[in-house]
Amino acid sequence: MAKKSMIARENKRAKLVARYAAKREALKKIISNPETEFADRMDAVDALNKLPRDGASVRQQNRCRITGRPHGVYRKFGLSRNVLRRMTMNGDVPGLRKASW
Structure with a gap:
């Protein structure tokens, strides 16, 4: 049996991922679009870096x-x-x- 704190932490991560998924997707579209100007792209990168780290789906553990x-x-x-x-x-x-x- 895993520690209860680790299971709770994983549930917290799942909630953060759900809350910030749309915002992260929109910022990533701006960054990956080749027609975006450099200044706008850098603003999107800064905004993405300011989001919570646990809001990224790759940090979730099965x-x-x-x-x-x-x-x-x-x-x-x-x-x-x-x-x-x-x-x-x-x-x-x-x-x-x-x-x-």
């Missing part, structure tokens, strides 16, 4: 929905490998079973 484990998480299920294996053995994941050959 975590297991049950235990909060940050490593070994399958995107399709949102579960860590340990929890996914346990749930598969119990038959809690429909359409998934242990391979045998």
Whole structure:
């Protein structure tokens, strides 16, 4: 089980990403547009740098929905490998079973 503070921090990051997503996207469009003047581009870069660092989506970490484990998480299920294996053995994941050959 992950520390509660780390799970709370990750939830805080998710809220910040949702709040600043539109603003970050608009600033990035201004920066990447080749027709934008240099001064406007630099203003957009400064505005982007002043936004909260945790508002960037790349700073989010995939975590297991049950235990909060940050490593070994399958995107399709949102579960860590340990929890996914346990749930598969119990038959809690429909359409998934242990391979045998």
